[in-house]
Amino acid sequence: MRDHLWHNSSRVLRVALPAGRHTGYLLVGDTGATASPTRVAVDGATVATSPKQPGGTFTWLELPLDGGATGRATDITFTGVGGPWRLSAFAVTDPGAPVPSLVVMRAAADPVWWAGRANPVTVLVRNTGTKDRDVTARLVTPDGWSGTERTLSVAAGAERELTVTGTPVSTPGFATVEIRLTSGDEEIERGRSVSVVTTPHPEDAAMAFDAGPPSSPLLTGYTRLSPEDDYTGDRGFGWIGDRPNTRDRGNADDLRRDIVMQRGEPTVLRVPVPAGKHTV
Numbered sequence: 001m002r003d004h005l006w007h008n009s010s011r012v013l014r015v016a017l018p019a020g021r022h023t024g025y026l027l028v029g030d031t032g033a034t035a036s037p038t039r040v041a042v043d044g045a046t047v048a049t050s051p052k053q054p055g056g057t058f059t060w061l062e063l064p065l066d067g068g069a070t071g072r073a074t075d076i077t078f079t080g081v082g083g084p085w086r087l088s089a090f091a092v093t094d095p096g097a098p099v100p101s102l103v104v105m106r107a108a109a110d111p112v113w114w115a116g117r118a119n120p121v122t123v124l125v126r127n128t129g130t131k132d133r134d135v136t137a138r139l140v141t142p143d144g145w146s147g148t149e150r151t152l153s154v155a156a157g158a159e160r161e162l163t164v165t166g167t168p169v170s171t172p173g174f175a176t177v178e179i180r181l182t183s184g185d186e187e188i189e190r191g192r193s194v195s196v197v198t199t200p201h202p203e204d205a206a207m208a209f210d211a212g213p214p215s216s217p218l219l220t221g222y223t224r225l226s227p228e229d230d231y232t233g234d235r236g237f238g239w240i241g242d243r244p245n246t247r248d249r250g251n252a253d254d255l256r257r258d259i260v261m262q263r264g265e266p267t268v269l270r271v272p273v274p275a276g277k278h279t280v
Helices: none
Strands: 005-007 011-017 021-030 038-042 045-049 057-066 072-080 085-087 089-092 102-108 112-115 119-127 133-140 149-154 159-167 173-183 186-189 193-200 209-211 223-225 238-240 245-248 258-261 268-270
Touching: 005 072, 011 089, 021 038, 021 085, 038 057, 038 085, 045 057, 057 072, 072 085, 102 173, 102 186, 119 133, 119 149, 119 173, 133 159, 149 159, 209 258
Parallel strands: 112 193, 209 223
Antiparallel strands: 005 085, 011 072, 021 057, 021 089, 038 045, 038 072, 102 119, 119 159, 133 149, 133 173, 173 186, 173 193, 238 268, 245 258
């Protein structure tokens, strides 16, 4: 959902459908801006229209598709209503595909990870088969990171959660961490990933500020830094002179959803620096 295709004018996507009737699914929305409605037509006939959506929200649209007796090409037209159309994902289901015995139902992880510390990723696996199966979960991490691996048995007809951890390097940054699940030599799923930002844990930092409006969500353990925080001796930090502006975009995570900002003029922040050399 982090990226999408869009245009102010209508555009046509031609796809080759296999024989038979199918359902197509379109993911429509925008992580940042308000998304104007997207109208979708199949071979010239309108079949679905998304609602106007606030930033950070998405809608799945269902499209009836017919490949005929032997399969054929079909044209899908995207048109914006009062603004650009958007498309984040498109999938066509195959009702004849075999049902795997092991299915990943959910993978969950916080988008903000603590640098230099273990961060959990939890995966829910369902066994739809008739035999108990051993499942192994591990993370594929960037160079310098470390990760754990865990194996457990999932009973036939049951679900179980596996939790593994990834530990980033101590310097903050950004990364995509892939989740791999296997059962013996069988690969259950590959390609599922989580995109994270890594930041110092508050206990590992001399000071740690989360900048934004005075009432926006605050990253756990961090100190709020808003434009209202003028410097005082009692506070020990704050703005000197003119205050900056602020904005809360209301999406992403607690760390990245909001900012303080100023255009044109420099703004001074005074902070207490403990003895010794430090890196900001």
